[in-house]
Amino acid sequence: MGYTRKTCWLKTSLILLISFIACVNVKAQQGDKITVTGSVIDQIGPIAGANIIVKGTADGTITDYNGNFRLVAPKNSTLVISFIGYKAQEVMATTKPLTIKLQDDTELLDEVVVIGYGSMKKEDLTGSVTSVKADEINRGAVTNPQELIQGKVSGVFVQPPSGQPGGASKLRIRSGASLNASNDPLIVVDGVPLANDGAPGMADALGSINPNDIETFTVLKDASATAIYGSRASNGVIMITTKKGGKDKIKVAYNGTFSINDPYKKVKTLSANQFREVATTAFKNTPANEEIINDYLNIFPDQSTNWQDKIFRTAFGTDNNLSLSGTTFNTPYRVSLGYNNEAGTLKRSKYERYTLDMSVNPKFFDDHLSVNINLKGVINDNDFVDAGVVGGAAFFDPTKPVYNESGAYNGYWNWTKPSSPNGDGDVNGEVGVNPVQLLYDQFDNGKTKRSIGNIQFDYKLHPLPELRFNLNLGYDVARGKGDKGPQVGSYMAEKDDLFKGVGRRSHWNNFRRNQLLEFYTSFEKDLDAIQSRINAMMGYSYQHFYYEDYTKNYSPVVAGYPVKQDDAWVLNDAETEYIQEGSYAHPSENYLVSFYGRLNYVFKNRYLLTGTVRRDGSSRFHKDNRWGTFSSVAAAWTITEEAFMKNQDILSNLKLRIGYGATGQQDLGSDFYPYYAAYQESTNQESMYLGEYLLKPGKYNKDLKWETTDTYNLGLDFGFLNNRINGSLEYYKKKTKDLLGVVNVPAGTNFTNRLITNIGKMENKGVEFNLNAVAIQTKDFNW
Template structure:
């Protein structure tokens, strides 16, 4: 009887369990729309206190498993979070309200976060949804053209190449003008870059980045003190999130090719000139081939970029793990880069969310072969009538055609250019850069005083660059007569940076007086250590060359930065805001008397929209006035120890013989004990606005930056120091400008949205003093910008009081009646009848005054079409290819024949060293460039009974350039165009699978 009863009880329990399971397995379908009934894609839907999650598709539709009584949490950036209880219904229509001002959005700032509403400084945040798309290889490309006041120019088209980034113009002359990068709380060394990896951001997988936050004015950046004169870029990577595991896989495959070549003489044009004006010997040198050497060295490049990420929660531990692999060849033959990246983020909480722990680890391993960049110049100048491969004695020099001389010991013509393809294919510069950056951050909210938080951040940044350069002993570029030549050398460098930071933060709201206080004080310790390894030189067979042993196998320069910092925020009635910061920095790079610097800032903001006279306005949805003043510092660009007399290891080419052996020794270096911090004081006044329910929003900023005690490289009198130049504090400089940006949602309907964003920046740079005596009228300034092709050092620029940095200082060209330049004839500026240095005049600048950005995005149902355009105006470039090789002497003035720029056909110049300093070669480099055009289609849930979402996309990068510039590319960061690695056009296809 008992057995039967137990049997029936078990049956009932089983039935009830099945009923309960069926109730829990009920699928809820729904659609998320806004107040205009337009669908909202990408909305996060989670079941509160459970791991179940879903994301709305392109139509705003979603499916999620839930039961009656559960709470659905619906959230999306730009909309107010909503919690909806699940009833017995199986369908739900959810309306999300637009967060009209988006002012509650949390923005990452230095040492913490802030509501956008509370910001008083010039801060711009770009989220992942606004990034550039396509074949992105380095992180800074994601925001090019997106941020007002920020200029990003890629340094070349080489795989992994970095960019020249300027925020509100450069603040220095001889010191660094690069911004400070902070990645998940870890500052990168300002002068970053290691052997084999010149781009300090190249180790970061762009797919791991969540946001960029750009701190532009001193109020926002002064909390970083000495390293913030050129602005701060904070990069936040993706973190682990609670809920069920989500998997994402993306793959982008692309081809790249150059769109333009440096214009040189064709083989037939070259022959005609040699036959007309060459000697009999030179005519005999002509070959029978028709070789375009630029066609020979360039190729169609391929890249594949694949990324897999997993995120979710295990045992209440939110996590995210991502793995990336990129394999890219360059458009220059033999250029190749492989990068494998791993990122791990763990974000647990303890003690009822009082203790938050963020663990972030990022690593990158690269395998690279670096092409011999000198081949670019060789391809421009090598004789186009010669073949690529030798027809006589093809077994010599790898079979490549080379200029030969039977009377030479090597059989090679001395001082003759080498075969461009041979330079590439016979030189193996292979490197394996590695980098790891990580930190663990503890944020504890005290139980007895929850308004008080303690934050401890411990981090590291370790980079290793190692590689070999191998050149065969049969290669012309490494050939040695009568023995084994070539190269088989090793190089290595390690950088190790450590960080320890601690701060206390107290935040309190006093409702009685409608006030909020947020006070923070902290301490920071940063140590930067570099290990440079020194090796002997070896031939291709691995035999050491005599007298190449280094005196010491390595040296370890290092410097330390210790800081104390604090910040106070106060708001009254959520309308009036005050921010004050103070940082005191001490650097081992300065003498004890000048070691410490103090960097304060203060900022005010007024939320005008919340005033009674605007509160009910339906036109103005946001209006805030901001103003700030602050001081930041600079120490990058100076030596670690040269504030006092010191000895450093001599260079390998400066050895001393003892008997038959040569040794590297230690020798004194130039020193300057009175050096102190370079300081930049910034003023900013701005207006943030939003109109028509934020369908139109943006800001306008006016700023002035004054830098004093410029770190300037100045000459030393003979015998006064151990160096001809030292870096001292001399001079001052000013940047002033306007930034404007506007974001518009032109169309917002159920099936169609159209967003158009535009930003414009005007920046004027002026040097205001360069001498110890203020505005010494007798000091002409100092030159910069070396010109290739001259003798004895010739410069295109001068840095002089009253002018912008990198102002051209050249002769004014005289033209004939036909409008052609007359060689060697220039305007006599002072009328003394002699053309000399006194007749150089200060003209245009290579620094642009205006740059623009335009982003467009159109969504129609499941389709998205977008593009990004950039423009730059009032910047000029010195065309060194024209000036160096556009003359007859380039063809006939050497022991072999060299090709020339096609500019020779226009000028007929013979070759005059003074002509190099002609303003004829200054060309307008203003441009309009479409950086990116992309088209994507969202297939949504393309598999039955699956949450898998698939999105496919196609993109083109470097779509077109409109410019008057006659050279290869108008974007030349240095302002002097000479053998630039071309930026290719890239066509990419990609997919993104999320499930």
């Protein structure tokens, strides 16, 4: 079939028509775009680096050094102009040159900061308080919450964990203030103060908090900020607020990190040949040198073992978090599930954590009653290894093999006595254990379950909404259990002098309970007639701590080994088995009762005064010394609010702060009744009399009293370029008196030779400098 003239004409006309329509469409599309030019300024002059974005898109540009910009945008579109420290503005795209004047964003100073028992505007603070938000905290493979603020807050030292998976990070605020009492800061999670010892089987107090659930860290450093916590605050306070549900629709979020840890730096050691050479030289002039060399160095002439390579590995870890948040029936909620699996660089060490975080935050009575319900749960599962294996691998003989030929001691080669090339002779208790066997031939594992929760009612009085009442009921409950011991037939079990070849085992089962009841009332009011603002608060706190440490020691019963039956020692002819040697339960408890108050007064938005007082009672002390009073006073002057600073264009914030306060200390760890004269039951079977355990009087000191720390603080806050550059300079001094210390006492004056008492003083001081800057801010990159 061929083409006709008519057909060709029709096809040619159709192609021309399509081309014309396409051309018109392109011109029409180009016609919908316009070029927008203009400049962005503030009350001082041009703003360089401001963002101009087409609303609803990622298209945009930034202003140059002179504040000018040029942008191609759709006709009738909306442009969003923003820059840090200023309120964002929206303007219509037009061909006429634009001049956009940005206004200061006072919300930077009006930002509300969480403090003890309430919150306060940042501009009204007189103490040293630093708040780190979720978008400012450290990212990456972080498993411990302390690591989130490492390097973020001046005066806060975070020492990384030892390397054990799930290990503890040591946290110090402005160094320690005590000798024998705790130097850990007080940790408050969603209004619940935690015990310093955390929970059994957990590394520290924060071991149960999933870092992905944290919204803000607030660090209270000086006494003006911490004294409201009185007896708990000598070492500073860290307040953690977890994420809550918003008013948005249902939102599902997943966050996952995967990490590889490699022990690329190891202790430099001699190779097997170098070791032989050094040892041969050392024994060169020894009469029995050939015997020593042959019997010890050249047992395995071709053997070369790098023991560090045998115990270390490249470890993999993963942290996963899935959250669901939103609002249902006008009730914000959030549910988060987390799973963390961290293998240690030491073989066989492992850490697993399962977390649950739930919050519901309804409001009633026209938002006058707010109810915050928080629930957190965690399961920690640890496989521990003996940390001594690291040093053992660095010093164990590299000319010896990992395994023996005879299969003795579960197949691991060890030095024996008399020396046996196969490592199957009698145990030599004077030398180290094969590092690989130390890893695999003993077990040490523990599992902890913990739950932290509270329900908080906050009511604003209807006739007077400035007056509010807050009731907080909280708890922290944890139970941990674990087992430890050598494998039967291992070298370690053989080294046990009493139970050779079997070794003894232990089982622990511990319990912690922390109950909280707090009630406070607050009043906040702007008094325009006298250009003042007041914030007053007073309250009551009750906290009960209960501890129970239950330990079982199991001793092996070996055929032919004497055991005690009916108060007589007989030879056992049964097969090897484990019997319970002893069970020790140590229940203890202590109480803290407190009354507290705080007044914050602001005059003309630039003169600030804060005073706090707290009366604490602790069950750790005798009734004559049980109560302590701790107070603080601080003042601040916001210089940039003065009339003579209004016309300057250099400083956007300048505040001078000065404060003094006293805090207390009573945390002596597991010593709950150091003032109480009591008898203790012996746990030593060898000291029994007529089949019964003996009682002995315990040490005590009824004159023990509060350790007190006085803190002085002088600070200067500053900000430039509308706080794009900001920071602080602070000087502090801490003086601790009546230190709780352990001292030697004369024989016969007490039932011990060492006693806890109040003795000595301590002082530490320092200077802190903090500088924050937004160096680069574009639509694609922020630094």
